[in-house]
Amino acid sequence: MSALNPTALEQGLQSCHGCGLLSRPADGAEEGRCPRCDEDLHFRKPKSLERTLAYLMAAAACYIPANLLPVMITNTSKGSESDTIMQGVVLLWSPTGWPLSIIVLFASIMIPSAKILALLYLVISVKRGSIKNNSQRVRLYRMVEIIGRWSMVDVFVDTFTVALIQLQPLMSVEPGPGLLFFAAVVVLTMLAVESFDPRLIWDSANAQEIQDEVPNA
Amino acid sequence: MQFQNQHPDCNRPLPDATLVACLDCDLLQRIPEVPAGASVRCPRCNKELWRHKPDSYNRTFALTVAALVLYLIANTVPMLGLHAVGREAFTTVVGGAQQLWHDGQELVAMLVLFAAVISPALQIGFLLAILIGCRRERPPFWVGLLLRHLEFTRTWSMIEVMLLGVLVALTKIADYAHVILGTALFALFALVFLLAAIQSTFDPREVWERVEWAETEALPPANKKSSAEVVS
Secondary structure, three states: HHHHHOOOOOOOEEEOOOOOOEEEEOOOOOOEEOOOOOOEOOOOOHHHHHHHHHHHHHHHHHHHHHOOOOOOEEOOOOEEEEEOHHHHHHOOOOOOHHHHHHHHHHHHHHHHHHHHHHHHHHHHHHHHHOOOHHHHHHHHHHHHHHHHHHHHHHHHHHHHHHHHEEEOOEEEEEEEEHHHHHHHHHHHHHHHHHHHHHHHHHHHHHHHHHHHHHHHH | OOOOOOOOOOOOEEOOEEEEEEOOOEEEEEEEOOOOOOEEOOOOOOOOEEEOOHHHHHHHHHHHHHHHHHHHHHHHOEEEEEEEEEEEEEOOOOHHHHHHHHOOOOOHHHHHHHHHHHHHHHHHHHHHHHHHHOOOOOOOHHHHHHHHHHHHHHHHHHHHHHHHHHHHHHHHHHHEEEEEEEEHHHHHHHHHHHHHHHHOOOOOOHHOOOOEEOOOHHHHHHHHHHHHHOOO
């Protein structure tokens, strides 16, 4: 048993994600219920790495059509024109609009891809039993958790552009097929974040500590 | 034995109720009493475990009632208008989702509706019910049930993200037409600040320490006493 950093897992205790209560499962049981709030309890989120990886792969698959297919189609009397997310960023670039253009570039293109890569790195490092950079890795996880929701911004941009520009027959805007894929990327990456258990980051280091202590004892 | 009546898979609470484990690194520790406004952080991973929020109940209640009023305004009056070629068109938040649905993007429309309308409503509604339920001497079990799901509604309620989206959309449209800012836009703007303020005044730990347990037999008598002390 690790004396330096005792964990709930080593002591056979489970903490509740609903209410934070620490409790002891029935003898030998892996799963239980919280006596205070009735939430299902586990030592670690069940199948955390597998589920995170599955969501990430689905998100990565949707990321390609999300960026290649148009998200908005503008119909005017002269004909119709379709814009992908990147073209939307370029269109927004102007002497006054450039800060917003950069925000959309970050929110719609950089954040989703950075999120997928960051979570992939976390999953792989945990799978390989890494014991290095634990604090930085958990900080990366928290950052992904906080920033992730902002990639929804492009979905809202398209929603309200479409809702407002309905000046048939002069000009009207309709959503493009890329929008669904883009929304899927946002939702799938949020689910991936939710499935990952940051406590796994520390488990290898805990196991190492126990091993190191055995010769001393 | 004390636990013979309880559900077989129910966990037993610890005799020492001050012991917790960090949800980000599983480190066992005790949460000390700290002065108002100060926070307790995990020594290993720096996660904020608890922040002592003074007068949490009254402040949160006032803010939540204000948020409810703003929410109702924001979803009943127009948010954006457009004036072009002699025509005027207005839309509400729900109207945005409706147009997407009309254009065959049903799934995205549902997501927009969920993130911008339904989740914030649940968030405000749950919080009000929790606070009202807490007025009872021992808050009923459903208070815990709602509190357990409050985090979910908070994750998916994206009014601040929507406002940024509206700002970008306005900048784009301003090139073609004259845009009119509706009352709902200002209500939403204020609502973002209120929801953030609620976040910094609401202390779920205070509610959890008072709430009725799912397994009443599991609650040791010593624990009952200590939870009553903390509330005062």
